[in-house]
Amino acid sequence: MSRSYFVQGGVRLDGEIEVTGAKNSVLKLMAIALMATGRTTLTNCPDIADIEAMAAVLRLLGCEVEVAGDVVTIDTPEEISNEATDKAVQKLRASVCVLGALVGRTGGAVVAMPGGDAIGNRPLDMHQRGLNHLGAETHMDHGRVVARAEKLTGAEYRLTFPSVGATETFVMAAALAEGKSVLSNAAREPEISDICELLSKMGAKITGAGTSTIEIEGVPELSPVSHRVIGDRIVGATWAFGAVMTRGDLTITGVDPMHMHVALEKLRGAGAEIEVLGPKSIHVVQEKQPLAIYTQTMPFPGFPTDLQPMAIALAAVSKGMSVVTENIFESRFRFVEEMVRMGADAETDGHHAKIVGRDRLDSATVWASDIRAGAGLVLAAMCADGESEVCEVHHIERGYPEFIENVRSLGGIIRAAEELV
Template identity: 60%
Template sequence: MSDRFLVTGGASLQGKVSVVGAKNSVLKLMAAALLAEGATVLTNCPEIADVPLMADVLRGLGATVTLDGDTVVVDTPAEPKFHADFDAVKQFRASVCVLGPLLARCHRAVVALPGGDAIGSRPLDMHQAGLRALGANSAIEHGCVVAQADSLKGAPIALEFPSVGATENILMAAVLATGVTTIDNAAREPEIVDLCDMLVQMGAEISGAGTSTLTVTGVQRLSPTTHRVVGDRIVAATWGIAAAMTRGDVEVTGVDPAHLQLVLHKLADAGAVVTRLDNGFRVTQRERPTAVNFSTLPFPGFPTDLQPMAIGLAAVAEGMSVITENVFEARFRFVEEMVRLGADARTDGHHAVIRGIPQLSSAPVWSSDIRAGAGLVLAGLVADGVTEVHDVFHIDRGYPAFVEKLSGLGADIRRVAG
């Protein structure tokens, strides 16, 4: 049996909390280290469960990986292996981001279909279509993505949807291709910009980072570098929403508030006083939050990763909220767990309708993914009695020192083994 959290509601979160590097960036940066022979050093890395998992994937490809606190060193050999096996890859989704680097370096890649959170269909069609446009053959064979190309050549590529994963894999393949690649309708997330920044430091030629069109001029080789991982906007926003839900006062540092403009705007709409700082923000909520509607969209829209926290906020807000999920269709399974906690919520297709109540009621609940787990803990903070949150290994994959950070803000939470 996995560990569980016991969360006693009633505390108003107060104080300061810092965030480190983003889960949604560090794993891709580790994969990008495969593009250059030698030792790439990443700093400000989160100490979360997915980092050693990615290290195991890279070790299986011949790299030497050392983890020391918030520093990760990936030493890539002259000839990496090209087969990422099932045992290493099956545990988390981000492992598929080795596909582009392996194709660029080895001209072939065999990557087992990845596992990860149960939040809905995330097919690899756009990944494969982009790689085919660069001249690769790609297919699904025996549970693996198999890609091969004698050489990669730049090409115009238009994505049907601004997929983060597809943008990353195509980008990392294109940096060593011959000629110019344009990626239209590219993802614009800050983590994509972070990847572009590191690739440029390694010697890549990329323009348009942070816009919907990336232009990549291929180079013959890249060199290892040292890079600081961008702050985790999702973790930072989790603490901000927790402050609003518990009518608290929390200062969050270690993140660029420009990466959370819409989120902070929504918190202000809910009645919070939001102060933007040079390296973070402060959220102060004195009264019960006011209901606000949310609609998840790719950046700069409201992040799908924060949808469970938005539902938690709506559950205790005054009035009715409508949350629309436009990215991952299965994320609303979280609502079933919120109903266990007494939330007045129902779903209809891509929409969830929540009528806020003053306080939730404690109950045993189960995490289905990283963000759902964090959202359930936040809900437990505004419930009566003690809420048991099970399967918290999901939370360990995305939130470093989760219990310690919340306890430092005054939450009554403890971890229980088994």
């Protein structure tokens, strides 16, 4: 069922906001719980719809999952199913991360091709090739990935692109393989380091997490532990962009500033004053109209593709002409069409977007195509004259905990459609 937010323009975000655990980490950590018999406890978990969606996938596989506040408890039995083919799987892109966990734990898996955001093609070829190197046979069968292995054996594998998902699949499976594995051109995202930290706590032998070469010495079994999820760098940076766009004053806590380094440097280039207050705290102030930016999305430590909509929204209210280049997901520029509805002077050419900024946008009815596009549209609506309607906001709620409450706490004027009755 489609839902909408109504957002009043002309506001300034002001105050303090605490960021909780990373969506792009917690769902994978939940999958890792499949790899050890017993109770795994995750803390600092975000209150987002995708948590319950992932819990549903784990329950299908035989786990007992309890979500209570920011704590997720997963009880994994000795015998688990390795077939994740229900509709619940197809709704959640991150559900593919059970592939490596299941192959590592049970020697096989049947996983339905996942759904998720409509941001472009995300094939599983690299996931499969990684498992092939470890000794598994894989193939596609009527929209399902099928993997089987009598024994997983350590191997060397070089990714053709530093895919986060393929890195996760290989590392999880290799953790329970026999012998040593080396993954080259691995993804370097902080979420990868978080995943490797949990695996190491459980008894895995992993070195090089956070670098382009990860070494894994396989172990016979893993043990359940408790683990705190890292802060969400994308959510933290979203609020930082919101502060700059609305010429606000925000203190953002709960996330490592180094995980947002490139994004914060872009905001400094736009004229923002940004002070690092501590290991998990920054202060962002913007007093004048932001300046134009030039950025391109790249794998970490580059500018994240998840922040591309925020970069375009910022450019639309900045002084001068900005250029934003998308190198990761080809369909993310659907966001530009919605910005044009709001009066943005923007056009795309291949994987480049050119935006000439203006002081204020126009209120309009716009549609969110994915999590980040939805958040970007709300920020843009705050910079418009009048009230805008942002439709399909269920996307936002998959990635941003207590979104309406947080916007209101910072001075934003936002209502859900059902509140208008």
